[in-house]
Amino acid sequence: SLLDLGGGTGAAAWAAAGAFSSLESVTVLDQVEDALALGRDLVRQAPSEVLARATFARAVAGEWPQQEADLVTVSYVLSELDERAQEALVADAMQRGRSVVVAEPGTPDGYARVLRVRSAMLAAGWTIIGPCPHADECPLVGSDWCHFAARVNRSAEHRRLKGAELSYEDEKFSWVAAARPEVAEPLAVRPHSGxxxxxxxxxxxxxxxxxxxxxxxxxxxxxxxxxxxxxxxxxxxxxxxxxx
Known part of the structure; x- marks a missing residue:
């Protein structure tokens, strides 16, 4: 099961449905009804049955309905909140989820927010699944920032709106994923080679x-x-x- 907090149109839900064939249910919570309405329209065309029957519900951060999930996602949300609200949202996600994935724009500021989330996860005794192959301090602090890129195809309309010429763009992002110890251990989560x-x-x-x-x-x-x-x-x- 997936619970997407502040999920808007459900982009994280689409990503999860593409990654996990075992996904059985999706709930997207957000306070912006227009984004939720667009999300509902989009999933009507989804090739995935689990997306087609996803629930999109309006809820304000801090007043989410009581619900737990195997995976909780918080994608491109923290930048909209002050630091105290960020901490509260991450704590809420960890309380609800057996595993949590947080993604932010791949900027130095986005990386800094992800680092704070990672620290909170480790302090709570969670196991870091990725991208880090260790639980030590990030070796890039002070000299660089950890981020990755996903190539996104641009439609003609997308290019027009952005005033762009290329048929694609590389979306930079930073992320961290962690799981409760009782979840990570059976999955045999082990440090990889890097x-x-x-x-x-x-x-x-x-x-x-x-x-x-x-x-x-x-x-x-x-x-x-x-x-x-x-x-x-x-x-x-x-x-x-x-x-x-």
Whole structure:
């Protein structure tokens, strides 16, 4: 089950439906009725049955109806709130969800908000699922910011509204996902080999990555052609993937 807090038109619900074939129910809560109405119209055309029967309900932050879910999403919401309201919303999400995903614009400010969420999750004893391969302090603090990108196709109308020429744009975002320990342990959530933090540099005979490592450091990793299968996987790896 999915509960999308401040979900507006339900963009996070569409993403979850595409990622999880096991998703059985979706509830989107928001205080803006126009956004909810658009969300209802959009899901009427959804190829997913779970989206087609999703619930879109008006509710004000802090006055959400009593409801729990396997996954709670808070996507592009925190930037609209002051810091105290952000903390309250994240605490509410963690109280309701067995796992929580928070996404913000991939700017330094968005990254800072995600870092505060991550700290709250760790303080509550939750297990970080991603993007971090560790539970230490982010190694990018003070020098860079952790963010990723998703390529979005632009329709002709989208290009017109934005005054753009390209048929796509790269949406930058920062995110964190965590789960209660009793949820993460059965899923065998384990540290991976590292998270790719930039577009890989694919050279002749090797691929160079900038990676966040399980030991809490970040830096350069190289996979050469001598690595065989690992090298072939590295050639296909992209920004945001785990290091092969």
């Amino acid at each position: 998270r790719i933090l930039r577009h890989p540099l694919k050279r002749k005979g090797f691929v160079e990555f900038h990676v966040c490592r399980p030991d809490g450091t970040a830096g350069r990793e190289v996979v050469s052609k001598k690595a065989g299968e690992r090298y072939r996987a590295a050639r296909d790896a992209e920004w945001g993937d785990t290091l092969p």
